[in-house]
Amino acid sequence: MPFVSAARYGKDNVRVYKVHRDEKTGIHTVTEMVVCCLLEGDIETSYTVADNSVVVATDSIKNTIYIKAKEHPVNPPELYASYLGQHLLDTYAHIHVANINISVKRWTRMVVDGKEHPHSFYRDGEETRTVEARVTREGIELKSGIAGLLVLKSTGSAFHGFVRDEFTTLPETWDRILSTEVDSTWSWNTLPSVAAVEEKVSQFDKAWEDARKITMKTFAEEDSPSVQATMYKMASQILDAAPETAKVTYALPNKHYFEIDLSWHKGIKNTGKDAEVYAPQTNPNGLIKVEVSRS
Ligand SMILES: O=c1[nH]c(=O)c2[nH]c(=O)[nH]c2[nH]1
Numbered sequence: 001m002p003f004v005s006a007a008r009y010g011k012d013n014v015r016v017y018k019v020h021r022d023e024k025t026g027i028h029t030v031t032e033m034v035v036c037c038l039l040e041g042d043i044e045t046s047y048t049v050a051d052n053s054v055v056v057a058t059d060s061i062k063n064t065i066y067i068k069a070k071e072h073p074v075n076p077p078e079l080y081a082s083y084l085g086q087h088l089l090d091t092y093a094h095i096h097v098a099n100i101n102i103s104v105k106r107w108t109r110m111v112v113d114g115k116e117h118p119h120s121f122y123r124d125g126e127e128t129r130t131v132e133a134r135v136t137r138e139g140i141e142l143k144s145g146i147a148g149l150l151v152l153k154s155t156g157s158a159f160h161g162f163v164r165d166e167f168t169t170l171p172e173t174w175d176r177i178l179s180t181e182v183d184s185t186w187s188w189n190t191l192p193s194v195a196a197v198e199e200k201v202s203q204f205d206k207a208w209e210d211a212r213k214i215t216m217k218t219f220a221e222e223d224s225p226s227v228q229a230t231m232y233k234m235a236s237q238i239l240d241a242a243p244e245t246a247k248v249t250y251a252l253p254n255k256h257y258f259e260i261d262l263s264w265h266k267g268i269k270n271t272g273k274d275a276e277v278y279a280p281q282t283n284p285n286g287l288i289k290v291e292v293s294r295s
Pocket residue numbers: 159170225226227228254286288
């Protein structure tokens with residue numbers, strides 16, 4: 001007999017917006033996020049014998065996401081994910097794991113005539129702040145991250161000394177454009193309960209701010225010998241900055257910009273040190289990943 005060796009289900013792409021209105025100052029603070037919540041547990045029979053008695057409808061899961069966003073703070077997202085997951089475990093005895101993924105959009109406050117506007121915001125890039133939570137009765141595993149942060153530097157990057165053989169056409173370079181879309185995560189040591197997440201709550205915003213700063217400062221200031229070496233430096237610094245994390249990952253696509261030889265037109269020089277006009281490439285692209293753990 002075939003058997004269900006793994007199963008999870010729930011609601012994906014639940015878009016949630018929450019506003020906090022400060023009564024005294026009139027200042028509004030807004031959060032927009034996309035939530036995915038998938039449950040695991042004693043649910044095999046729903047697949048094997050059409051037993052819907054074990055199914056919490058995905059529609060109810062969506063409703064729970066909204067209700068918990070109303071009842072609790074949605075910031076930091078690590079805390080909201082913990083409240084949501086714990087509620088699902090407390091409510092449904094046959095559910096053993098709540099997997100919650102959150103992706104927070106950027107709404108940055110507008111500055112108008114030099115003053116921060118109380119209730120107007122702009123979409124400050126497609127970068128998101130991410131959380132992956134795995135909530136079980138044994139504890140809460142949290143992985144925080146940054147996704148979609150597009151960066152470019154126009155010099156200060158080299159790539160040479162790599163394997164040269166009969167398959168190699170790439171010239172060595174001591175000065176190239178480096179561009180990538182940062183996808184990074186940092187995994188927290190497992191916390192025993194929501195109370196423990198509450199107790200440590202300030203570490204989440206700090207780590208996210210530090211990780212963004214480290215990523216951008218290292219990218220900008222380092223003379224990069226390769227994507228591999230640069231991402232290892234970034235990951236090591238995040239481990240130092242966030243002592244309660246166990247490992248850090250980066251996934252960096254190498255967004256290539258090719259030189260264009262324009263010498264066919266009146267002998268124009270546009271290669272090497274004379275290169276100014278480049279052709280940005282979409283694909284294929286390098287993709288370089290690393291996971292760095294605390295020793
Ligand atoms: O930083 C880089 N790492 C590579 O592994 C690689 N491979 C390549 O073609 N260009 C680059 N750049």
